Amino acid sequence: MASALAQRVLVLNKHWQAVSIVTALAAVCKVYQGKARIIDENYAMYDFESWIETWRDAASLAVVSTERVIACPNFQLVVPEIIILKDYAGYQHKKVKFSRRNVFERDNYTCQYCHRRFNTRELNIDHVMPLSRGGETSWKNVVLSCIPCNHRKRNRTPTEAHMRLVRQPFEPNWSHLKRPTQSNVPKSWEDFLGKMYWNIGLVD
């Protein structure tokens, strides 16, 4: 039972876009509270009661991996693989965290001055307007820079250093953050993950 509740469930917003991954426990709670519905492999939607009803018949349960079944006193709970939020406000507007890692993702591990790709440790986070001159540490003032470009720019603005940014820094939304394809995801997720970029944060 513990392992069933720890399984990962894909969360879609009401436009059927993948927005996060949560534990089965968190997913089931959302469905139970009426905040989300379960999607099956045929894209049919269920609320908590109708989902339980679907699995009343022992024959239907036989096709489900035992790892997905939680025996409750009066019913068997099959852990969903996908849920869809009824009200997506909290997710759609959820901001991408301003973090070192997400700056790397936004800039695609590419120096924003010479446009070459590097390993993480060959890149610095550069303040476009230098910190020492009042530049902020924010999405709109930091970019990835390789070490040679960083040395060349020094304590100057790009204009002063005669260096051009490939792209102005900006605050990204989820669609700008591309993740490598996850291995070992449930088959039912593929339709939603294949066509989109997403962030894998484990959210409660």
Ligand SMILES: [Zn+2]
């Ligand atoms: Zn560079």
